[in-house]
Amino acid sequence: MAEPLLRVENLKTQFFTESGTVRAVDGISFTVDEGEIVGLVGESGAGKSVASMSLLRLVENPGEIVAGEITYKGQTIFGLEEGPDGEPRERAEMLSEQEVRQQIRGNEIAVIFQDPMESLNPVFTVGGQLREFIELNRDLSKDEAKREAIEMLREVGIPDPEDRYGEYPHQFSGGMRQRVLIAMALACEPSLIIADEPTTALDVTVEGQILDLVDDLQEKYDTSFIWVTHDMGVVAEICDRVNVMYLGEIVEQAPVDELFHDTHHPYTNALLNSMPRPDRTVEDLEAIRGVMPEAVDPPAGCRFHTRCPDAREACRRVHPEPAEVARDGEYVHRSACIKHDAFDVGYDESAPLEEAPQLTTTPERGEDR
Ligand SMILES: Nc1ncnc2c1ncn2[C@@H]1O[C@H](COP(=O)(O)OP(=O)(O)OP(=O)(O)O)[C@@H](O)[C@H]1O
Numbered sequence: 001m002a003e004p005l006l007r008v009e010n011l012k013t014q015f016f017t018e019s020g021t022v023r024a025v026d027g028i029s030f031t032v033d034e035g036e037i038v039g040l041v042g043e044s045g046a047g048k049s050v051a052s053m054s055l056l057r058l059v060e061n062p063g064e065i066v067a068g069e070i071t072y073k074g075q076t077i078f079g080l081e082e083g084p085d086g087e088p089r090e091r092a093e094m095l096s097e098q099e100v101r102q103q104i105r106g107n108e109i110a111v112i113f114q115d116p117m118e119s120l121n122p123v124f125t126v127g128g129q130l131r132e133f134i135e136l137n138r139d140l141s142k143d144e145a146k147r148e149a150i151e152m153l154r155e156v157g158i159p160d161p162e163d164r165y166g167e168y169p170h171q172f173s174g175g176m177r178q179r180v181l182i183a184m185a186l187a188c189e190p191s192l193i194i195a196d197e198p199t200t201a202l203d204v205t206v207e208g209q210i211l212d213l214v215d216d217l218q219e220k221y222d223t224s225f226i227w228v229t230h231d232m233g234v235v236a237e238i239c240d241r242v243n244v245m246y247l248g249e250i251v252e253q254a255p256v257d258e259l260f261h262d263t264h265h266p267y268t269n270a271l272l273n274s275m276p277r278p279d280r281t282v283e284d285l286e287a288i289r290g291v292m293p294e295a296v297d298p299p300a301g302c303r304f305h306t307r308c309p310d311a312r313e314a315c316r317r318v319h320p321e322p323a324e325v326a327r328d329g330e331y332v333h334r335s336a337c338i339k340h341d342a343f344d345v346g347y348d349e350s351a352p353l354e355e356a357p358q359l360t361t362t363p364e365r366g367e368d369r
């Protein structure tokens with residue numbers, strides 16, 4: 001198999017705070033191939049945004065990437081080796097801060113955030129900002145950059161782009177602003193776009209339109225995406241492959257159809273059961289029980305065991321790494337749950353953990369229990 005566009009291996013990012021070390025991203029590995037949309041999905045606090053920021057080395061104090069490898073088109077965005085004193089040190093071929101800024105960010109890997117108002121300056125016109133961005137990043141004159149900006153606005157579905165060019169961000173609706181950010185991300189023709197919940201604040205109809213747009217643009221430009229979301233519905237609509245994150249770890253990794261139809265991790269299952277679907281009534285929705293523990297002090301063993309309906313004694317002891325549970329062509333389906341045969345650590349013989357009281361369930365009407 002050809003080398004993937006992006007390879008992330010055992011990435012760990014931590015925040016050194018007064019209340020302790022926050023293990024925000026705790027040893028994740030995944031790849032992105034050319035032309036793929038890869039999802040990072042999980043509840044709030046799972047580490048999706050920190051993982052995304054780490055890929056561009058945009059983690060800020062008191063945060064730090066402490067381990068792992070990030071390789072993009074054969075270049076080392078991050079990589080450590082053992083130094084002569086036994087301490088880890090940056091590898092010689094690791095890109096410098098300046099190289100990441102000049103060669104990678106924007107040009108090769110672009111980002112789209114949830115809140116366009118953070119990325120757009122309210123005192124400048126939308127067109128002006130887009131033009132300046134294009135002028136700075138590509139070798140174009142002011143006039144050429146303006147023509148290109150209008151073309152990009154048209155491309156992302158802004159009606160009457162010549163007229164809207166001179167308007168200010170507040171004159172655009174939320175969905176239209178998000179389209180502008182997509183235009184900006186595409187402006188330098190990057191190979192990879194990281195989209196961190198860009199549709200979360202939008203209503204469902206507008207969200208659907210944006211997802212359709214991204215699908216079209218992806219096909220046209222063959223851009224790869226990392227799509228960050230907490231919404232399995234969005235995953236189903238847009239992703240080719242998915243990484244499910246829980247408390248800083250990837251607990252399940254699979255092509256999207258596999259993930260939905262041959263789910264191998266109880267947490268993925270819980271996420272799917274909490275998701276509204278056309279074939280389900282609102283009463284059928286099950287909230288995931290309990291809340292995610294703090295990343296400063298994650299539970300021993302499987303981190304999900306405190307909330308897991310399938311948890312047994314062994315889950316308190318064993319901390320599973322994702323293991324191959326199935327294979328779909330070239331893509332491996334991995335799950336980090338010891339109830340599967342890929343693990344042989346005594347799950348079957350071990351006693352179920354006491355069920356936490358189910359606060360939300362009411363007796364089913366007319367159904368066998
Ligand atoms: N600057 C920071 N200082 C300390 N802890 C941080 C900082 N930024 C993030 N964290 C912690 O890192 C963990 C992962 O956060 P992250 O923002 O990546 O989650 P997320 O999956 O993106 O959640 P959301 O869906 O809410 O955006 C959380 O426990 C969070 O509190």
Ligand code: NI
Nearest residue numbers: 048049050196
């Ligand atoms: Ni986030």
